[in-house]
Amino acid sequence: xxxxxxxxxxxxxxxxxxxxxxxxxxxxxxxxxxxxxxxxxxxxxxxxxxxxxxxxxxxxxxxxxxxxxxxxxxxxxxxxxxxxxxx
Amino acid sequence: xxxxxxxxxxxxxxxxxxxxxxxxxxxxxxxxxxxxxxxxxxxxxxxxxxxxxxxxxxxxxxxxxxxxxxxxxxxxxxxxxxxxxxxxxxxxxxxxxxxxxxxxxxxxxxxxxxxxxxxxxxxxxxxxxxxxxxxxxxxxxxxxxxxxxxxxxxxxxxxxxxxxxxxxxxxxxxxxxxxxxxxxxxxxxxxxxxxxxxxxxxxxxxxxxxxxxxxxxxxxxxxxxxxxxxxxxxxxxxxxxxxxxxxxxxxxxx
Numbered sequence: 595x596x597x598x599x600x601x602x603x604x605x606x607x608x609x610x611x612x613x614x615x616x617x618x619x620x621x622x623x624x625x626x627x628x629x630x631x632x633x634x635x636x637x638x639x640x641x642x643x644x645x646x647x648x649x650x651x652x653x654x655x656x657x658x659x660x661x662x663x664x665x666x667x668x669x670x671x672x673x674x675x676x677x678x679x680x681x
Numbered sequence: 682x683x684x685x686x687x688x689x690x691x692x693x694x695x696x697x698x699x700x701x702x703x704x705x706x707x708x709x710x711x712x713x714x715x716x717x718x719x720x721x722x723x724x725x726x727x728x729x730x731x732x733x734x735x736x737x738x739x740x741x742x743x744x745x746x747x748x749x750x751x752x753x754x755x756x757x758x759x760x761x762x763x764x765x766x767x768x769x770x771x772x773x774x775x776x777x778x779x780x781x782x783x784x785x786x787x788x789x790x791x792x793x794x795x796x797x798x799x800x801x802x803x804x805x806x807x808x809x810x811x812x813x814x815x816x817x818x819x820x821x822x823x824x825x826x827x828x829x830x831x832x833x834x835x836x837x838x839x840x841x842x843x844x845x846x847x848x849x850x851x852x853x854x855x856x857x858x859x860x861x862x863x864x865x866x867x868x869x870x871x872x873x874x875x876x877x878x879x880x881x882x883x884x885x886x887x888x889x890x891x892x893x894x895x896x897x898x899x900x901x902x903x904x905x906x907x908x909x910x911x912x913x914x915x916x917x918x919x920x921x922x923x924x925x926x927x928x929x930x931x932x933x934x935x
Contacts, residue, residue, distance in 0.1 A: 595712060640712065643821035644737040647813070651829035659836065659919050663926035670926070 602636040623661045630654055732888040733818040733897035741823060742903035746882040749903075750871060753910060757864050760914040767921045791842035799841040806834035810912075817904035818897040824904040828911025835916060844927050848920065856917040863910025870899050870906060 609629040616622040630653020637646035682690075715721070723736060723744070733739035741749050791799075813827030838847040874883035889896030 599712070644735070644823070644826070647822050647826040651826050651833075655833045655836070656829055656915060659839075660922050663919075663922035666926040 596639070599636075599639045602632070602639045605632045606636050608632075619665055620662075623658055623665070626661075627654060627658055630657075728891060731884060731897055731900065732891040733900050734892055735818060735820055735823075737821070738817045738823045738904065739897065739900055742817070742900045742907070743882070743884050743898070746871065746903060749907070750867065750882075753864055753867055753907065756910065756914050757860065760860060760917055763918050763921055767925055770925065791840065796841040799837040802837040802840070803834050806830055806837060810834060810908075814904055814908035815894065815901065818900040819892065819894070824907025825911050827904075828908040829915055831908065831912040832915040832919070836919060839923065844923060851916055851920070853917065853920065856913045856920070858913070860910050860913030860917060863906050863908070863913060866906035866909065867903060870902055873899070 606629070609625070609632040613622060613625050613629050616625045630649060633653065634646045634650040637643075637649055710716070723740065727733065727736050727739050727744070731739045731743055733743070810827045810829075810831030810833070813822035813830055814824055815827075817823030817827070835847055835851045838844075838850060871882040874885050875881045877883075877885040884898040884900070886898035886902070888898050891897075895901065
């Protein structure tokens with residue numbers, strides 16, 4: 595295993611742990627994106643550029659949009675519920 | 682389950698899982714130490730047989746094109762499912778919230794720097810996505826990866842805080858048409874193999890010179906078909922989700 599591959603593996607472990615340990619969902623989405631980037635680099639160093647491309651488009655664009663939209667929807671609903679309670 | 686019970690379960694399961702994992706990983710071959718007959722055979726014969734320089738794409742869109750057909754329709758069905766579910770929700774919500782929904786289109790106060798960046802991003806993303814789709818048979822990439830990049834182009838309008846312009850730029854009927862046309866085209870290319878050759882998804886087109894843009898027979902065509910479907914499908918799912926988040930049931934803008 596080359597030093598580059600070893601480094602990429604360590605970065606993936608650190609980033610993955612960081613995703614789990616991030617408490618707030620919005621921040622977690624951002625950290626998840628960084629984790630996806632780490633995985634992309636890992637796949638690339640292990641000579642799988644096709645998989646790396648798939649990984650970066652899914653974790654960089656595909657997933658965050660859906661998660662962010664869902665988070666916003668939840669926040670708006672929570673606020674409405676609070677307003678209803680106050681009324 | 683109480684916290685203590687969960688911790689006890691983890692104390693039992695965690696180390697057990699670790700042991701199994703270590704045993705399993707121990708038996709794995711080292712990186713590059715590959716002996717699978719199928720992969721080695723493909724590496725050897727594919728360039729002569731199909732003239733594609735990216736064997737992964739050749740595998741996806743030709744040698745195991747039938748598998749990709751299944752994946753195509755998994756994506757198609759998932760997108761349709763999301764649309765059916767969220768549009769039903771929307772019908773209920775619109776009934777309640779019609780009075781409030783019109784004022785929500787300027788949800789984000791994007792600075793002019795961000796708007797300028799997104800303006801630059803759109804052509805770059807579309808060009809990169811198109812390149813990735815078309816060159817699927819030659820370089821890493823292909824219909825799926827390029828399709829998502831293509832779909833991200835119009836999405837840059839959202840970063841500029843102009844969601845309704847995105848909806849005008851890529852209306853739902855257009856996305857649905859693109860998605861369906863892509864899925865249909867992929868299936869029809871497969872049927873072409875049955876008609877002009879003898880097998881479903883037989884590569885019936887001239888193979889050309891390896892490394893040229895128009896080579897490897899039907900592989901670039903399949904890549905374009907998948908790219909069209911993925912672009913339409915992803916944009917459709919995104920707009921359904923964003924409709925929910927940004928327009929429907931929206932309280933006063935912040």
